[in-house]
Amino acid sequence: MASIINTVRATVLSIANKNNYGYITPSDFNLYAKQAQLDIFEDYFYQYNSWIVKQNARVSGSEYADVIKSLVEVIDSFSVTSPIVFNSGLYPLPDDYYLVNKIFQGNTEVERVSQSKILLLNSSHLTAPSTMFPAYTAEADKITIYPVLTGTVNCQYIRYPKDPKWTYINLTQGEPLFDESPADYQDFELPLSDQVNLINKILQYAGMSIREIPLVQFAQGEEQVENTQQG
Amino acid sequence: MAYLTQYQYYENEGNNPENDNWGSYQYVSLKEIVTNFMLMYVGNDKLINNVERYNILFHAKRAIQELNYDSLKEIKILEMSVNDELRFILPDDYVNWVRISMYKNGVLFPLTENIQTNWSSAYLQDNNNKILFDEEGSVLKPEFSTVDIDRIKGSRKTIYLNEQSSYDGQEGYFYNGIWYFEYPIGGRYGLNTETANANPTFKINKKSGVINFSSDMSGELVVLEYVSDGMEGGVNADISVNKLFEEFVYAYIKFSVLSSKYGVQEYIINRSRKEKSALLRNAKIRLSNIHPGRLLMNLRGQNKWIK
Numbered sequence: 182m183a184s185i186i187n188t189v190r191a192t193v194l195s196i197a198n199k200n201n202y203g204y205i206t207p208s209d210f211n212l213y214a215k216q217a218q219l220d221i222f223e224d225y226f227y228q229y230n231s232w233i234v235k236q237n238a239r240v241s242g243s244e245y246a247d248v249i250k251s252l253v254e255v256i257d258s259f260s261v262t263s264p265i266v267f268n269s270g271l272y273p274l275p276d277d278y279y280l281v282n283k284i285f286q287g288n289t290e291v292e293r294v295s296q297s298k299i300l301l302l303n304s305s306h307l308t309a310p311s312t313m314f315p316a317y318t319a320e321a322d323k324i325t326i327y328p329v330l331t332g333t334v335n336c337q338y339i340r341y342p343k344d345p346k347w348t349y350i351n352l353t354q355g356e357p358l359f360d361e362s363p364a365d366y367q368d369f370e371l372p373l374s375d376q377v378n379l380i381n382k383i384l385q386y387a388g389m390s391i392r393e394i395p396l397v398q399f400a401q402g403e404e405q406v407e408n409t410q411q412g
Numbered sequence: 413m414a415y416l417t418q419y420q421y422y423e424n425e426g427n428n429p430e431n432d433n434w435g436s437y438q439y440v441s442l443k444e445i446v447t448n449f450m451l452m453y454v455g456n457d458k459l460i461n462n463v464e465r466y467n468i469l470f471h472a473k474r475a476i477q478e479l480n481y482d483s484l485k486e487i488k489i490l491e492m493s494v495n496d497e498l499r500f501i502l503p504d505d506y507v508n509w510v511r512i513s514m515y516k517n518g519v520l521f522p523l524t525e526n527i528q529t530n531w532s533s534a535y536l537q538d539n540n541n542k543i544l545f546d547e548e549g550s551v552l553k554p555e556f557s558t559v560d561i562d563r564i565k566g567s568r569k570t571i572y573l574n575e576q577s578s579y580d581g582q583e584g585y586f587y588n589g590i591w592y593f594e595y596p597i598g599g600r601y602g603l604n605t606e607t608a609n610a611n612p613t614f615k616i617n618k619k620s621g622v623i624n625f626s627s628d629m630s631g632e633l634v635v636l637e638y639v640s641d642g643m644e645g646g647v648n649a650d651i652s653v654n655k656l657f658e659e660f661v662y663a664y665i666k667f668s669v670l671s672s673k674y675g676v677q678e679y680i681i682n683r684s685r686k687e688k689s690a691l692l693r694n695a696k697i698r699l700s701n702i703h704p705g706r707l708l709m710n711l712r713g714q715n716k717w718i719k
Binding site: 233302305307309311 | 442443446456457464465466469470473474643646648649
């Protein structure tokens, strides 16, 4: 697939320069790109919730109009399943996790329980965690599983998107030339359909940076139109 | 979970015990109930969402407990002999008794629960009937009360018509071919049918977890039929419920969750309550197994003359 990041950068520069708003350096662009991607990424989860509410109010559709399905597909593209290793009574979570969807062993899911409930749960005859119905509590980036399980425990989580990085090799006529061969090159991980959103977000950040309020307002207006169209 | 093959069912794939899977098809396991419920009744577009699994587990177990108390008729039977103190320790999973019998000479004799008490705790008292205390201020108690000692020794009389009857061994008068007694056994006041039983009697001390028997039970075999709560000593893997009640268990969980959740409309709660009650009735009827073959045996005596 063609690189999104280069298209986004070219469009951003085109809009910014066209109106003589100013030039955005590659390092600034990378910072704005990271910020914009995170912003849109977080918004998926709020959108997902919002569309569930709409679905329950019967104002969403099915088949091609099934927005929830599309959102789930996008979120699932950030899904990772990896084993977590028992260490000093705790299981450290992966560094790049955004949210833990499930902890499991084989076909048995370990249920997340709040810290305020775990003691009560352990004291209850009927609901005490067991190997059939295990539970875990989270503390910082580590979890405690009740009871202690033997064997491999896996974590399925949604990771953060990787930081986008637009890389270049040298300057040609004063312009950096895009090059995706360096090891630290990273394209946006969001789907192509979010390219417009990315451009609008980056334009807003860039506009603030070069103190061009009309640019910010232009991007905000575009974003609003986009949001209205998406319901 | 896959169904068992016939080899697994009949011979447990050559493992021990061979009979591990016999009859298992009648039951649905606790894990299956919780999993099915989470899958089918919990979700963003369902009546129930954002509910923890332990909630479902709790209500599933409560449903199974309630069923075990009466509807399921899953009666457990335990045979043990009565010890020297005429006690029978209740089984570890005992909740309530159904029938207690004495097994003697190859015959089961159903026993009667004593309408009076046959056990008591006691306090130690001095000659002036003052209660005695230890240095920590607790009342001193003897190992056995007088009621217990008399029962164990066999010197306690009972109002039942057995060997310990207060009328047993009393002198009478034989006149004109008829026996007359000072004590009117079923004569002047009529027989007290409630106590007209010659078998030994028992009384359950629930708090102490024992059945206390009358002295004529010493060394005898007791067969206790009882109900448990189906929790199988807390081993989740062993907990199951008859498939005829599966739908009821789901309805019970649904009702319990909805009725304890904030903001659920009353009509939804009522709907789930009715669903739960109807399913319980259905399951009870199914499980009652009323069919002509059984009725035939019971009704065979309907034309028998009672003299």
